[in-house]
Amino acid sequence: MAILTKAPRGTQDVLPSQSHKWQYLEKKFMEVAGLYGFREIRVPTFEHTELFNRSVGDTTDVVQKEMYTFEDKGGRSITLRPEGTAGTLRCAIEHGLLGDALPVKVAYCLSAFRYEKPQAGRLREFHQFGVEMLGSSAPASDAEVISMVRHLFDELGVEASLEINSIGCPTCRAKFQQALHDHFAARREELCDTCKDRLERNPMRLLDCKSPICQEIGKGAPVMLDFLCDECTAHFDEVKALLDAMGIAYKVNPTIVRGLDYYTKTVFEFVTDKIGSQATVCGGGRYDGLVQQLGGPALPGIGFGMGIERLLMTMEACGCSFPEEKECVCYIGAMGPAAGAKAAQLVAEMRKEGFWAECDTMGRSVKAQMKYANKLGAKFSMILGDSELEQGKANLKKMDDGTVSEISLKNAEEMLSVIYAAKLSDVAESLSL
Numbered sequence: 266m267a268i269l270t271k272a273p274r275g276t277q278d279v280l281p282s283q284s285h286k287w288q289y290l291e292k293k294f295m296e297v298a299g300l301y302g303f304r305e306i307r308v309p310t311f312e313h314t315e316l317f318n319r320s321v322g323d324t325t326d327v328v329q330k331e332m333y334t335f336e337d338k339g340g341r342s343i344t345l346r347p348e349g350t351a352g353t354l355r356c357a358i359e360h361g362l363l364g365d366a367l368p369v370k371v372a373y374c375l376s377a378f379r380y381e382k383p384q385a386g387r388l389r390e391f392h393q394f395g396v397e398m399l400g401s402s403a404p405a406s407d408a409e410v411i412s413m414v415r416h417l418f419d420e421l422g423v424e425a426s427l428e429i430n431s432i433g434c435p436t437c438r439a440k441f442q443q444a445l446h447d448h449f450a451a452r453r454e455e456l457c458d459t460c461k462d463r464l465e466r467n468p469m470r471l472l473d474c475k476s477p478i479c480q481e482i483g484k485g486a487p488v489m490l491d492f493l494c495d496e497c498t499a500h501f502d503e504v505k506a507l508l509d510a511m512g513i514a515y516k517v518n519p520t521i522v523r524g525l526d527y528y529t530k531t532v533f534e535f536v537t538d539k540i541g542s543q544a545t546v547c548g549g550g551r552y553d554g555l556v557q558q559l560g561g562p563a564l565p566g567i568g569f570g571m572g573i574e575r576l577l578m579t580m581e582a583c584g585c586s587f588p589e590e591k592e593c594v595c596y597i598g599a600m601g602p603a604a605g606a607k608a609a610q611l612v613a614e615m616r617k618e619g620f621w622a623e624c625d626t627m628g629r630s631v632k633a634q635m636k637y638a639n640k641l642g643a644k645f646s647m648i649l650g651d652s653e654l655e656q657g658k659a660n661l662k663k664m665d666d667g668t669v670s671e672i673s674l675k676n677a678e679e680m681l682s683v684i685y686a687a688k689l690s691d692v693a694e695s696l697s698l
């Protein structure tokens with residue numbers, strides 16, 4: 266049955282030959298986040314559906330079309346998280362993290378789920394890095410969060426340019442919503458059914474409709490920047506001044522609105538043209554009303570999310586370097602049970618020292634064992650038989666240049682000193698030299 270051997274549409278396996286790239290990215294992300302004071306938070310994969318209706322917004326594409334929602338056996342409506350912010354904020358409120366020293370800074374690496382049309386770099390189960398910074402309304406926090414992404418991308422070698430916009434506060438946005446309403450209402454009959462409904466409830470969401478006709482009508486729509494109140498204008502100017510001061514290049518793009526309802530003031534995207542048409546590799550913004558809207562204190566916040574699959578695609582396209590896959594340090598082949606036991610003993614000692622070592626676990630011939638050692642890319646190898654056991658000595662061979670060292674088999678001590686002396690990169694890494 267094909268259904269047993271084919272993963273569901275929109276999901277992706279990470280094979281052992283690729284997972285070191287994921288480990289590298291996760292480590293780098295948490296490292297850079299740590300430099301900015303973000304500590305890791307881990308939240309559940311599913312939450313009450315209401316949490317996303319309230320935060321992401323019930324007129325968004327995400328909530329209306331893309332959520333994996335189901336009733337559990339207890340009759341609750343449950344949703345697989347479509348993004349990371351809502352659950353993170355719920356967690357921060359529930360555990361009283363917002364009563365501590367502000368700002369609270371958290372970072373996460375999580376899977377998220379959206380029922381979308383699968384395409385390159387867009388999956389139904391995808392993975393995200395993100396941060397949330399809670400408690401500061403100052404432009405300095407916007408600039409800090411944005412600069413962290415720039416820092417990470419520079420470190421990874423990702424070529425992506427920063428675009429920023431302001432979508433104002435509830436006060437100034439009301440006028441904008443009215444202007445948008447008027448713009449779209451002029452061609453109401455041509456709008457898709459979803460947008461006809463949105464037109465009265467939340468005209469801003471018409472701007473992210475994927476229907477070609479709605480996009481066509483959206484061209485020439487009013488932009489929020491023309492409606493910003495004094496406070497929002499001053500905030501945006503200050504963010505730009507701080508980015509300038511930090512030497513971070515950006516472009517103001519008045520069409521960025523992000524597809525989620527909770528954003529206020531600053532929104533930003535890092536975009537790249539390296540993976541086909543222009544793609545967003547990181548998106549984020551400020552969400553000053555959200556914590557309170559979810560039942561927490563009236564605290565502002567700002568954060569971003571970045572899709573890891575897309576980031577990896579971009580990195581491949583940019584020719585970014587990844588660390589080498591780990592290779593086996595030593596393979597000890599053996600002929601017969603007594604030699605096999607000796608090999609197992611030496612391998613165990615090497616593993617305790619932190620080296621990847623292997624011996625036969627398949628009952629294969631020595632020739633087949635050595636073939637396998639080559640496949641593993643073993644840096645050293647050794648073959649044990651009756652004569653080696655009798656003499657208590659064997660030849661340890663360095664595979665790349667064929668150098669042979671005679672070592673004592675009493676324990677792994679001599680073997681280890683030869684391996685240390687070779688200063689392999691794997692070895693150096695495991696010893697953090």
Ligand SMILES: [Zn+2]
Nearest residue numbers: 434437494497
């Ligand atoms: Zn405003």
Ligand SMILES: [Zn+2]
Nearest residue numbers: 457460474479
């Ligand atoms: Zn539409």
